[in-house]
Amino acid sequence: MDEDATQVMNMVENYADTGKQLEDVADSLCKLALDNFIFGMEAANLCSKMANLEIEQVKFRYSILKSLQAQFVNRETLKKDNTNSWLGLVTFLVELFSVMRTQNGEILKALVKPVFVCLTELLGNSTEDEVEHCIHELKRRGRFLQEQDGCNMDKVILCLRERLVDPETSTYVRCLLLEVFEMSAKGWALDDDTKAFYKDIITRY
Numbered sequence: 001m002d003e004d005a006t007q008v009m010n011m012v013e014n015y016a017d018t019g020k021q022l023e024d025v026a027d028s029l030c031k032l033a034l035d036n037f038i039f040g041m042e043a044a045n046l047c048s049k050m051a052n053l054e055i056e057q058v059k060f061r062y063s064i065l066k067s068l069q070a071q072f073v074n075r076e077t078l079k080k081d082n083t084n085s086w087l088g089l090v091t092f093l094v095e096l097f098s099v100m101r102t103q104n105g106e107i108l109k110a111l112v113k114p115v116f117v118c119l120t121e122l123l124g125n126s127t128e129d130e131v132e133h134c135i136h137e138l139k140r141r142g143r144f145l146q147e148q149d150g151c152n153m154d155k156v157i158l159c160l161r162e163r164l165v166d167p168e169t170s171t172y173v174r175c176l177l178l179e180v181f182e183m184s185a186k187g188w189a190l191d192d193d194t195k196a197f198y199k200d201i202i203t204r205y
Contacts (some may be wrong), residue, residue: 012050019058026063034071034078034088037133044095051100061100065110068093072114075121087133090118094137098144107148115145116152123159128173131163135176142180143188157184172205 122134
């Protein structure tokens with residue numbers, strides 16, 4: 001990954017001679033991340049490597065946050081028109097919040113609200129695919145999110161609990177939710193026997 005990131009950074013530096021071109025790179029990375037949420041994790045790592053890149057007083061970190069802010073504001077349209085892009089946005093937000101830092105090594109506080117808003121909305125009046133995607137993000141980054149903002153994470157867990165007891169929730173999704181609920185109660189770590197138990201139960205559905 002480090003070698004790939006270095007190559008990408010070199011390509012960006014060779015291509016982006018102006019601040020406008022650097023903004024275009026940020027917009028393109030954001031679009032690619034939304035098009036494929038699996039790439040969103042790689043895109044976040046690339047953005048982290050390029051965080052301090054600056055051309056003509058245009059900072060890459062600011063440019064990628066600006067692109068993300070525009071997509072976050074437009075998320076209701078994404079939900080209606082392209083669910084995959086909506087899920088891609090969530091993954092990109094969560095992963096960027098987890099890996100990118102300010103020049104002083106601090107978390108990007110500007111991403112705190114968008115991250116937790118999106119996770120809460122995935123658990124609200126949403127489809128099973130959206131709930132499952134939220135569970136995926138929480139299993140990957142739940143511990144980190146809890147450490148950064150326990151208050152907002154408690155709200156996410158409350159939404160998870162409400163979805164868990166909702167009679168409209170399918171048995172399959174209820175099992176997924178229950179596993180994450182237990183993870184949150186045990187410091188985001190389950191022993192091997194418990195993991196095997198949930199794996200066995202979930203595969204039955």
